[in-house]
Amino acid sequence: MADEPARPDPDALLALARREGRGRLKVFLGAAPGVGKTMEMLAEAHRRRAGGADVLVGIVETHGRAETQAAVGDLPMLPRARNPYRGQELEDFDLDGALARHPQILLLDELAHTNMPGSRHPKRWQDVEDLREAGIEVWTTMNVQHLESLSEAVARITGVRVAETVPDRVLAEADAVELIDIPPAELIERMRQGRIYRPDQANRALQGFFKEGNLAALREMALRRTAERVDADVTSYMRANAIAGPWPAGDRVMALIGADPSAETVVREARRVADTLKAPLLALHVEQPTADPDADPGPALRLAERLGAEAETLVAADLPSAILREARARNVTHLVIGRGRPGRWRRLTGRTLSGVLLRQAADFTLHLVPEPAGQPRRSAPERRALPAWLGWAAPPALVTLATLVGLASDEIVPEGALGMVYLVPIVAAAVGFGPVHGGVAAILSFLCWNFLFLPPRYTLTIAGPQDVVGVVVFSLVALLLAGTTGGLGRSVRAARARMLSLRRLVEFSRRLGAAGDKGDLVQAIAEEASRIAGGPACVLLLLPPLPGEAVPEPVVRASLPLDAEPDDASMAAARWAVANRRPAGRGTDTLPSAAWQFRPMRTASGLAGLVGLRPPEGGRPLDGEADRALDALLDQAAVALERADLMEERARSEARAETEALRTALLTSLGHDLKTPLTSIRGAVATLRTSGPALSEAVRADLLATAEEETERLSRWIANILDIVRIESRQIEPRREMVDLAEAAETAAARAARAHARTISLDLGSRPSAPRLDPVLLDQVLANLLDNALKFSAPDGQVALRLAREGPEVGIAVEDDGPGIPREDLHRVFDPFFRATRTDRVAAGSGLGLAICRGLVAAMGGRIAAESPTQPDGRGTRMIVRFPGG
Known part of the structure; x- marks a missing residue:
């Protein structure tokens, strides 16, 4: 082409x-x-x-x-x-x-x-x-x-x-x-x-x-x-300009990384070549659809990144074409590949990667890296729990079964068509056990078909041209099926394994999102790490460094099982992993004699913690899929921990902001409400001291009344502060007794009317039954509500106090015709130091009266609510207190 x-x-x-x-x-x-x-x-x-x-x-x-x-x-x-x-x-x-x-x-x-x-x-x-x-x-x-x-x-x-x-x-x-x-x-x-x-x-x-x-x-x-x-x-x-590389303007080195044990040797050799040439290094791994799903190039790619290379992974069916296309696009001049151990058939046919590149990569300098001395041939990891002998026993058993079917239908189906029956065991063996087992089934199928069904029967002789054509076609189809279905089986298994890992990651993401607090989160991480690794696991979070130290101290926060904790030697590996932000311990290059392996959970802002694993003595390292799943777990866990830290910091910031707002409101209120009466008292006392004998009796009496009134106001304000402190600290213990609400309402209304020289309308209803309340606290609630209503209504305004039975409850309503409360402020009028924007212009106040009422009513087992407006013109406020009936 x-x-x-x-x-x-x-x-x-x-x-x-x-x-x-x-x-x-x-x-x-x-x-x-x-x-x-x-x-x-x-x-x-x-x-x-x-x-x-x-x-x-x-x-x-x-x-x-x-x-x-x-x-x-x-x-x-x-x-x-x-x-x-x-x-x-x-x-x-x-x-x-x-x-x-x-x-x-x-x-x-x-x-x-x-x-x-x-x-x-x-x-x-x-x-x-x-x-x-x-x-x-x-x-x-x-x-x-x-x-x-x-x-x-x-x-x-x-x-x-x-x-x-x-x-x-x-x-x-x-x-x-x-x-x-x-x-x-x-x-x-x-x-x-x-x-x-x-x-x-x-x-x-x-x-x-x-x-x-x-x-x-x-x-x-x-x-x-x-x-x-x-x-x-x-x-x-x-x-x-679509110019095909490489241009010899500068050297670039590309290391071709496979999934075999020699991949890390290729990376180190490529690094030496790049250092010699003073050239940048690119590490490339091409993943093929038919590749072994358990093969893992991850360690070699991570080594390349640690050595300063740019690592990249491609997916392609044609390995040499993908390599050369990427090399030309990157203007690479040197290719470094491992010699590897290709099969005998590939060596005989010249289809090894090095052979193809030697023929096609004429513009590149090719470096072949031999395998390290004493490197054992990598055996394929066991992917199933079935015994190994079953894979070799399956092809004869399947061919025998197909032969029995052929013998049963010998008189019905022509002998040429019986060959199609033998395609079934070939496909089944290739899909279930691999292309080699499919090839064995193809050979056995051909021998049985030829010996039992092709004339002359019971010999391996092929008589006529028609039989020759049939045998050739059968052999080609059988071998093609064995190869393609074997690769298809590997791809299906790889896809199934990846889908399973993806499903588990999705489920784990949901668990991380559903974790209630940081303790639940680290426990979920430990459980998932233990499931992936198939052994004990723990999660270590970092304490701030001690004075004079620069490295945070890792501390175990969750483990599975509960008694699985690293020993002192393993904790040394954990501290090294924290200091260098790299894996350490069993199975790594650092402190491999430790019983535990520690992997860092890294985020863009730093280190979130460590995940510790305890591999069994002499056990194999994690396979490719498990290792990739664990890496994904570490990434998700790091983000989740960082999010949890940010949420905790946000909660602390909001709490600080609320405390600061409360402190500011308190200081503002103190400055305003203490300064006004103190100024009046100081002015009255100074006037009496300097001009006392010269003042008339009426003026002196008025000054003394002013000082007395402002003193009472100051005392009342300080009492409010003490009350709200007692309420917030839950130090109020009501003294319950039978209280006549009508009598309590009449007493409070009369006192408030005298203090403000106003008239208060009373509607006592049918004198509801007496509930069990604290009479002192109830009197304070009524006094505050009536004081607010009188203060925030006009001098000629109407203030009413009503009692009513509301089912199992008794209600007390205090209503005025003042400016009302904006709807957006209704839910906040009971907060300490809050003043509604509309009422704040009518009369000054500390913003504590309604907060005290809410606290006292709640202490007596009741509830309080505000309604506004109560009149068609948008004016009026109604405060309703409800207590359980007597």
């Missing part, structure tokens, strides 16, 4: 399309300050302006250097924006002015710069995004240490943490990157000459950041990052 014509890569074309209409970005990249980035940018700007381009200097930081100021020359400059801040006027880049001016090329120095307060964006690189969206080409400068991904590495090398960083994607999306580079010795000499910093700053820099070793490391970072950028540009050009 002719090769298909190469087509451009859609992703590469899409990336080019995104750039259309946007302004270009050119970055002058340096290893450190003083290498000449700004000077080179200005020189290039002069050349472009001489060619007729519209060049504008948005901002250039000269840092007082006359050399840089002279390099600006006659280039037009954009006036800087001014912004007052803390008594001084700051100057910075004017983004709005640049957008309005819209030059062809804009020079913008120091991409990582932080803008002055009040700017549209906090960072200058964000200004660049707006400029590019407007179609303006931007030239800018930056040092490699300002890249966000390198800030930690730079801090470790130089001891100086860079505060201003630029996301790596900004550099990756730049249209051009020009490296400005000078040797470290020359840069240090420029520093000593005062061409970079002032002499006092230069001396400090030479003793700290500007050491030759630091500069050499930064220079290597800049060179590598620029080389990676150029390499990415070459790959993008190849994909966009």
Whole structure:
């Protein structure tokens, strides 16, 4: 079949399309300050302006250097924006002015710069995004240490943490990157000459950041990052123009990872090749539909990632084609594969992977890695509980059964058609036990059919041409069925195993979602880990590190069975796993003598904990499906634990917010309600002290009455505070006795009417029976309700108190014709310190009266509710208290 014509890569074309209409970005990249980035940018700007381009200097930081100021020359400059801040006027880049001016090329120095307060964006690189969206080409400068991904590495090398960083994607999306580079010795000499910093700053820099070793490391970072950028540009050009790789522009190494024990050896050898070539490494695993479902490339892929490789997995039926297609797409130049141990038939026919690649991969350098010395041949893991001899006994038994069927129908069915009967045991053996067993059944079927049914019978002779054709067709069909159905059986078993794992993961996800608290959650994780591993399991969470220590302490929080806990030697492996965030213990490369194996539960924000497993002594490691299921469990468990922590933190934050709100309300109320009576008392006392003899008797009496009234008010307010504290702490114990509600209502109404000089309407009904209540608490409830009604209604308003029998309950209603309570505030009027928005403007209050009423009523076994409005014009409030009848 002719090769298909190469087509451009859609992703590469899409990336080019995104750039259309946007302004270009050119970055002058340096290893450190003083290498000449700004000077080179200005020189290039002069050349472009001489060619007729519209060049504008948005901002250039000269840092007082006359050399840089002279390099600006006659280039037009954009006036800087001014912004007052803390008594001084700051100057910075004017983004709005640049957008309005819209030059062809804009020079913008120091991409990582932080803008002055009040700017549209906090960072200058964000200004660049707006400029590019407007179609303006931007030239800018930056040092490699300002890249966000390198800030930690730079801090470790130089001891100086860079505060201003630029996301790596900004550099990756730049249209051009020009490296400005000078040797470290020359840069240090420029520093000593005062061409970079002032002499006092230069001396400090030479003793700290500007050491030759630091500069050499930064220079290597800049060179590598620029080389990676150029390499990415070459790959993008190849994909966009449908150029088949590899291009010998740079070396790339690809390790082909299988599921055999030698895969990790291939990864290590590929890493050595890549290090020798100074080339990036890609690890590729191609999963075939007919592959052994228990084969697991996971350990080799994880090893590749730990060694700094990019790991990728593909699914394809044609292994060599998939490898070569991916290698050409990635511009790979070196392929590293294991020699392996292919079957004799594959070696004889030249169908081994290495043989096919030698013939087809003429553009690549092929590295064959031998298996480690003494490496035993991997035996296929047992996938079923059936004994091994049953697989070999099944083909003869199935063929015998088919023979009996053929003998029974010998006189009915022609001998040629009897061959179809023998296809059944072939298919059954291949599906049930594999292609080899299907092949054995095919051979036995052919021999029985030929010997018993083909003329001349009871011999293995083939008489005529028709029989020859039949035998050939039968043999081909039988072998084809044995191979295809055997592969189909493996695929079905693999799909069934994956579906079972998926179903279990879904069920486990539901269990995680249904877990009541963190204790239930860790117990569910331990149970699922034990089920997957088939042995004891535990979950360890992390305690904060002790003073002077940097590593959190792992502590067992759940286990299955309950007495399964790691010993001291195993806990050392757990601490190592926490410190390094890698598996440790039995079956790993670290502390393999420990009885337990620990696997970390990692999240984006850190380590959520560990899952511990105790494999049996001498037991086999987890098979592929179980290992993948356990990895999925770890990922889900880590997310669930992180979610639980976030929910706990949210609950704590809400509790803190409520406490803060209550504290603020209390302090506000204290400040208001204590200050007012104290001011009145102090004023009355001061007036009596200074002008007492000169005042008339009536004025002195009025001042004393005012002081007495405000003192009572203050005492009442403090009593309310004490009451609400007692209610909240549940310190109130009602003293129950038979109470005449009518008498209690009359007494409370009379007292409130005298205090407010108002009239209260009473409706005592049929004098309901006396319930068992605390008369003191009931009197306080009625007093608060009547005081509220009188306070929040007009001086000539109506206030009514009614008693009524409501089935098994007795009701007390206090009603006024005041402004009413908004509907949205009805459910909150009984909260401490809450004041309804409408009533707050009518009369001042502490917001404790109704809260105290609710607490006292609840203590006596009753309930209270508010209704508003009670009148057609939207006014009026009714407070209803209900107690069990006597």
